[in-house]
Amino acid sequence: MKNRTLLDGSSMLTIAEQLNREKIEYRDGVTGWNKGRLKHLIDNTKYLGTEVYPPIIDQATYEKIQKTKHGRNTQRNTDKTRDIFKLTVPVRCPSCGDRMRRRHDSRCKCQERWTCENSACRLRIEISDAELLTALADLLGTVTADSITLPAETPYEPSAEVIRLNNEISRMLDMAEIDKTVLRSKMTKCLARKYKELGNGCYAVQRLKAELDSTADIAERLNRTVSEIRLYTDKTADIILLNGQIIRKEQGHATNNGRSSESGADNRTDNIGQRERENPLPSPAGGGILPRFH
Secondary structure, X not given: OOOOOHHHOOOHHHHHHHHHHOOOOOEOOEOOOOHHHHHHHHHOHHHXXXXXXXXXXXXXXXXXXXXXXXXXXXXOOOOOOOHHHHOOOOEEOOOOOOEEEEEXXXXXXXXXXXXXXXXXOOOEEEOOHHHHHHHHHHHHHOOOHHHOOOOOOOOOOOOHHHHHHHHHHHHHHOXXXXXXXXXXXXXXHHHXXXXXXXOOHHHXXXXXXXXXXXXXXXXXXXXXXXXXXXXXXXXXXXXXEOOOOEEEOOOOOEOEOOEOOOOXXXXXXXXXXXXXXXXXXXXXXXXXXXXXXO
């Protein structure tokens, strides 16, 4: 098989696959070639020759390779200040639930797409940045202060530290003479510990309500209020608020900690791919809070 290079039109992925098939070692005992390793070699000027290394490539070939690589860079003019690059909320695959990554290729009709990171899935959804951000903004716009509810809380079980402090306080109260300063300090410490263990559900709800009137751009508002985005093949999406509520397009209102009274992720009325209906994404574990406020 002909050895492929960038100069004959081959992509770095094609070259890496060939090197792996031929079991060419990247270094002693390592054959895991990928685009990153190839780029490192292509950009390394030491192969032009240094005081330590003899030249194994001439200047003209090196420059031609750099020019070819630069010409193929479809993202060199990308504006990294756009809202889509500010979004830090994870986008989940509707088929397997794994994380999806945004990809861009200016040579395609739809230049943006989201690809599942799960190698056994690799589901790809083509949706422009404008479409996605508009859909997410519309969903967030349906949330009202009255629709935000407290997450389901598990019964409080005091920790060993709280039990110890309670016992010390009880013993001090049974004493004939009480050191009020020490007692006050222990009571304050005990209350602080209990507050910490109780969680921050109420705090999260208040922050969510405050963000409804925020004038920040959509990416920042999503980062401050949403723990997860679920993207579907029909270019619709769900958002999961930090208190566990799921906001869906067809409902127009929030569900309660991932449990809808009318419909669920496996019961959507819009046109979702067969794999999505057979493998609905699970709700966040226990409807828990993910405190990601900045």
